[in-house]
Amino acid sequence: MSPEHGAAVAEALTRYIFPNDLHVHWSLMIVLYPYITGIVAGAFIVSSLYHVFHIRALKPISRYSLIFALAFLACATMPLLNHLGHPERALNMMLTPSPTSAMAGFGYIYSAYGIVLLMEILFIYRPTLVALKEKAGGFMRGLYTILTMGSDNLSPRALALDRKVIAFLAGIGIPMACTLHGYVGFIFGGVKANPLWATPLMPVIFLLSACVSGIAGIILSYVLIRKFTGKPVDMECIRTCIKFLWGFFILDFVFEMLELFSHAYMATHHWHTLRELLWGPLFGSYWIAQVGIFSVIPFFMLGWLSLVRLRDTTVRFWGSVASFMILVQVLLMRWNVVIGGQLMSKSERGATYYHPGWFEKEGIIPSIIIMIMPLIILYILSRIFPLWQTDEAAAGEETLG
Amino acid sequence: MMDMDALQQEINRDRRAFIKKVLRGTIAGSLLLVIPAGAMDLAGVPEQIPGMRDETGPFITGKKFAFVVDITRCIGCGSCCVADRNEYQVPEGNYRTWVERYIIDDHDNVYVDSPNGGLDGYQEPRTDIPYPVRDTFFVPKLCNMCEKPSCVQVCPVGATFQTEDGFVLIDQKRCVACGYCVQACPYSVRFINPKTKTADKCTWCYHRVRKGLLPACVNVCPVQARKFGDLNDHESEVYKILHLPHVVSVLKPDMGNKPSLHYVGLRREVV
Numbered sequence: 001m002s003p004e005h006g007a008a009v010a011e012a013l014t015r016y017i018f019p020n021d022l023h024v025h026w027s028l029m030i031v032l033y034p035y036i037t038g039i040v041a042g043a044f045i046v047s048s049l050y051h052v053f054h055i056r057a058l059k060p061i062s063r064y065s066l067i068f069a070l071a072f073l074a075c076a077t078m079p080l081l082n083h084l085g086h087p088e089r090a091l092n093m094m095l096t097p098s099p100t101s102a103m104a105g106f107g108y109i110y111s112a113y114g115i116v117l118l119m120e121i122l123f124i125y126r127p128t129l130v131a132l133k134e135k136a137g138g139f140m141r142g143l144y145t146i147l148t149m150g151s152d153n154l155s156p157r158a159l160a161l162d163r164k165v166i167a168f169l170a171g172i173g174i175p176m177a178c179t180l181h182g183y184v185g186f187i188f189g190g191v192k193a194n195p196l197w198a199t200p201l202m203p204v205i206f207l208l209s210a211c212v213s214g215i216a217g218i219i220l221s222y223v224l225i226r227k228f229t230g231k232p233v234d235m236e237c238i239r240t241c242i243k244f245l246w247g248f249f250i251l252d253f254v255f256e257m258l259e260l261f262s263h264a265y266m267a268t269h270h271w272h273t274l275r276e277l278l279w280g281p282l283f284g285s286y287w288i289a290q291v292g293i294f295s296v297i298p299f300f301m302l303g304w305l306s307l308v309r310l311r312d313t314t315v316r317f318w319g320s321v322a323s324f325m326i327l328v329q330v331l332l333m334r335w336n337v338v339i340g341g342q343l344m345s346k347s348e349r350g351a352t353y354y355h356p357g358w359f360e361k362e363g364i365i366p367s368i369i370i371m372i373m374p375l376i377i378l379y380i381l382s383r384i385f386p387l388w389q390t391d392e393a394a395a396g397e398e399t400l401g
Numbered sequence: 402m403m404d405m406d407a408l409q410q411e412i413n414r415d416r417r418a419f420i421k422k423v424l425r426g427t428i429a430g431s432l433l434l435v436i437p438a439g440a441m442d443l444a445g446v447p448e449q450i451p452g453m454r455d456e457t458g459p460f461i462t463g464k465k466f467a468f469v470v471d472i473t474r475c476i477g478c479g480s481c482c483v484a485d486r487n488e489y490q491v492p493e494g495n496y497r498t499w500v501e502r503y504i505i506d507d508h509d510n511v512y513v514d515s516p517n518g519g520l521d522g523y524q525e526p527r528t529d530i531p532y533p534v535r536d537t538f539f540v541p542k543l544c545n546m547c548e549k550p551s552c553v554q555v556c557p558v559g560a561t562f563q564t565e566d567g568f569v570l571i572d573q574k575r576c577v578a579c580g581y582c583v584q585a586c587p588y589s590v591r592f593i594n595p596k597t598k599t600a601d602k603c604t605w606c607y608h609r610v611r612k613g614l615l616p617a618c619v620n621v622c623p624v625q626a627r628k629f630g631d632l633n634d635h636e637s638e639v640y641k642i643l644h645l646p647h648v649v650s651v652l653k654p655d656m657g658n659k660p661s662l663h664y665v666g667l668r669r670e671v672v
């Protein structure tokens with residue numbers, strides 16, 4: 001046996017994973033969970049840029065982004081419930097929570113955020129809903145009565161009060177949206193046994209990627225919905241969104257790389273495991289897909305779209321392409337963190353594999369269904385809450401938001 | 402020297418005694434099936450953990466249990482794994498305990514394997530090692546019963562809990578099978594049981610310990626590589642091992658979990 005051959009055989013044979021580590025417990029469902037909550041948090045940030053920070057250009061999508069956030073929020077627990085071995089006991093997390101658990105807070109944070117989001121929507125839409133109620137009959141009238149909380153009062157004094165409530169809700173909504181997703185990052189970042197997850201930067205990276213995915217989701221869906229409904233796209237709004245997307249993505253991508261660089265530079269014994277993972281089973285999904293194709297390319301595209309004066313059609317098309325790529329980047333990032341982290345055995349000697357099946361309970365088809373659900377809910381919500389202010393202007397209604 | 406007849410007689414006498422014992426056992430066993438378990442009389446079974454039968458309260462008091470694995474003794478027979486599987490009917494592919502085989506060659510490469518968790522024992526030597534073998538040993542693994550268990554910390558519903566006497570247990574009626582404890586355990590001793598759809602792991606045979614019996618794996622180990630006892634009992638073997646100058650260590654000490662599972666002769670290659 002030649003020395004090289006011997007070394008190669010030895011290298012291959014020294015891999016060992018603990019027998020219980022063969023199975024990856026957190027499946028595609030747990031990839032989708034932070035993906036969906038991230039989109040929720042990010043979409044809310046877009047709305048807040050208008051409602052709290054008064055970025056006027058974002059007015060056309062300020063309401064839409066809230067409805068968009070609500071549609072995704074409604075589906076955030078679906079992958080979790082599908083994942084649990086005993087979903088019928090899920091509410092125990094809120095009824096008998098263990099105070100030391102990083103996971104036990106989710107129900108409370110999620111519900112509290114859901115209430116704030118819903119209340120903000122109801123207050124912003126109240127004048128619209130009152131007007132719609134007057135025109136509606138039967139079931140829809142009853143629904144609008146509930147949604148307007150029984151108040152038809154549109155006097156200047158009532159609207160001024162509404163504005164105060166909206167400002168307050170949007171104000172506390174920002175830290176809550178940040179908490180929601182920073183906290184999801186902490187669920188992973190707090191697992192000391194997993195060297196890929198256990199970093200204080202995890203909540204930061206999750207939060208920034210959440211902002212990025214939310215803005216990208218809003219841009220892409222706004223352009224597509226407007227196109228398919230034959231309505232014009234507000235180009236100033238899109239250009240502003242693209243600038244924000246670029247800005248947040250710079251932070252997001254830089255932090256992702258800094259995190260890796262810090263690991264590499266400190267080179268603790270964990271780095272040995274991480275390096276084997278990132279240059280082994282994750283090479284394709286991390287270096288080639290997440291970093292190479294879906295980070296670097298949209299990074300330059302967004303810079304080009306933000307800095308160079310381009311024609312509207314160019315911005316609309318390439319802005320949508322870049323947004324789509326960013327959405328893929330964030331999904332890949334979730335995959336590489338959630339699945340990648342579990343591929344490493346705690347034996348520190350090898351990695352397992354994970355290929356989701358199409359039809360298994362937590363496989364690809366259920367994932368696709370779960371990702372389509374928010375879009376269906378968005379459609380249903382759009383029947384109740386007009387998505388665009390221009391629709392209302394046409395109907396001659398007073399707008400608040 | 403004993404002649405053949407005498408030897409045969411001896412064997413026959415042993416055989417008769419053996420059959421008698423089996424019959425007695427069968428009758429006693431059948432009785433156990435008809436008598437309610439609560440009324441089970443352990444009077445005939447010797448107490449293996451001194452003082453345990455005096456414990457009457459819901460929690461064991463005044464005891465501090467420790468588990469010691471002596472790596473220098475383990476022969477990799479897999480009896481412990483068989484006993485464990487029989488005790489708990491663990492579904493295939495999941496392991497409450499397992500035995501690893503370590504081989505170190507003269508190039509300092511470390512080869513570890515644990516086919517079927519060592520359940521079938523290590524009857525054949527490895528022939529695929531490219532260099533001459535320098536050293537080899539077995540390492541049994543089980544729940545570390547941490548003093549600061551990360552599984553208990555992360556469980557969102559309190560299904561995984563720590564008893565006052567230091568055992569880390571799982572309430573199967575509360576567990577939602579979120580899998581957070583599986584992720585949090587640095588030792589990978591946990592799994593989601595496909596039958597019960599709840600988290601599962603080694604309990605150091607809490608149900609046996611409560612009745613004054615040793616854990617099943619300790620009971621069957623033919624070379625006493627697995628030891629269990631009360632550290633407050635200064636006559637116990639585990640107390641003596643941990644308090645006399647031995648090479649004793651725990652797994653992944655920098656995790657800060659403070660395991661109550663100690664290893665005699667632990668090697669630096671072991672993770």
